[in-house]
Amino acid sequence: MRLSRLPVATQKEAPADAEIVSHQLMLRAGLIRKLAAGIYTWLPMGLRVVRKVERIVREEMDAAGGLELIMPSVQPGKLWRESGRWDFYGPELLRFTDRHDREFCYGPTHEEVITDIARRELRSYRQLPVTFYQIQTKFRDEIRPRFGVMRAREFVMKDAYSFHLDKASLDETYQVMYRAYSAVFERTGLKFRAVEADSGAIGGEVSHEFHVLADSGEDAIAFSNASDYAANVEAAPVPRPSGERAAAGDAMQKVATPGAQSIAEVSDMLSVPPERCLKTLFVCGDNDDVVALVLRGDHELNAIKAAKITGVADPLKMAGAAQVRSAAGAAPGSVGPVGLSCRIYADHAAALASDFVCGANEDGFHFKSVNWDRDLPEPETADLRNARAGDPSPDGQGTLEIARGIEVGHIFKLETKYSEAMQATVLDTGGKSVAMPMGCYGIGVTRVVAAAIEQNHDERGIIWPAAIAPYQIMIVPLNLPKSARVREASEKLYERLQQKGYEVLFDDRDARPGVKFADCDLLGIPVRLVIAERGIDAGTIECKSRREPDPEHIAADELDAYLDSRLGSGSS
């Protein structure tokens, strides 16, 4: 590709509404353009990256036995009524009617359609197991699209669905997909981690998310420093601590804490460390009541764990100030578990505290030297908090560290949720009709592109891993208009490298060197080859890897070896 023929110019400044670095760089480098909130055009340079990712995904899906198909993006509402999701899905589902006033939606996901396919095509256990997949544009009408294509409304996703005779077969395919996903992200050249995740509303079983590691990631993931264990923090269990509660000391005492609302303020005022200040959170119960959750001041409530407690509303909803006052008789900053009549659950660690501080349920007052069993009944205990760095790993090996991640893949077992609702059955070996257990496996293709940039960039621009770079090599001739030798040498090199199968950008513009270097860095092309009079005289080519600080001057006949070492063996 000759840069002079690429009409999309790079930009020095990013639009003011681009918040995160990947969004800014994608705009500046001319990868994408916004059409509307959360809706983007992929320009030629950006599309190439999307295609690279798609190709890796497709190859690994095929290798794992997946069968590619494409389902419609527009889906009849009727199907969604069958599965029960028409009413359940909410405003994220973009709905509309056709001219005959029939209901339709733009697919945010394709369980209904694939289950419909399966129920029509699959009759016998002999056809199973089978995995279908597609790479397709989806639409979710997010409340608040942001971060460019990272959290867009329209996006490209690979979704796969597997169908089975029984649970054992599903488990087996799940493992196959787990390995396929690992292979996909391995090949992209990104640093990633597979983590245990909350499976959400469906099924109790553990699912796995694949995260691209990046400091800007929206998810926190916990992983052991001594084993393979890794989990989304929201799903990481915190085992009950083994220690004994220390003996109670002084008698409970009420102290004035005027103006002290937060744990930090109370802790400061009373000179008691946060871990011995217990906080009490009121959440909505199942039926109009409230439930009190007690945690150590230095711990964070885990909403997903809390919502799983019987009697607590799911999804979790914090009680309003009025509800708190009627339950505790004080404002949120001065409430505690002593004397409450509602149900109380204490996090394991909070239940282990002794001589602790908590709100006195009277505005502006706290209790000191409070002890379970002495000053208030032993609480029911539960795992309520987020895991944090330094906690013991749930698998018993090592301690946890926390990293940030961007969720780019998720695999989970649907079991028979859809096959039962939509009567997707096959005859088993005994001739009996059984609903097929299903698996569901997604990869956010366009999000992978953004995540790759979040993980790989510097102040000059993008640093593509070679496997997903839009082009592998940029030829930068200097003083092209005036030097026939430079023109000849660079044209020849351009020709030769393309012949070898490399994807090459040729900066044949009449621009100053600084402009060319800056664009090359911004675009993140892995290898830059500078052609100038000097090098021609010396018989060398200046080769620079985007990842390395300094160029190397390589003899012309060593070039292939250099490229091999930086890009892997040639061809695309």
Add this chain to the structure above:
RNA sequence: CGGGGCAUAGCGCAGCCUGGUAGCGCGUCUGCUUUGGGAGCAGAAGGUCGGGGGUUCGAAUCCCUCUGCCCCGACCA
């Protein structure tokens, strides 16, 4: 959905308070000079000031309204 903000040239912004026919930087085009890290000089093109309505002799500017976009919040004890 609640709260806040913004909308002026392709991009980044000023002008608005205090009404008088729109400006800066980058980019684009032409010419000359320049050519190893976003060059210099000279010239040029490009704007229904988001839409509609109102006030006024006169509105980018004041008022009303609509639309679009952005930010914050939806763990706080």
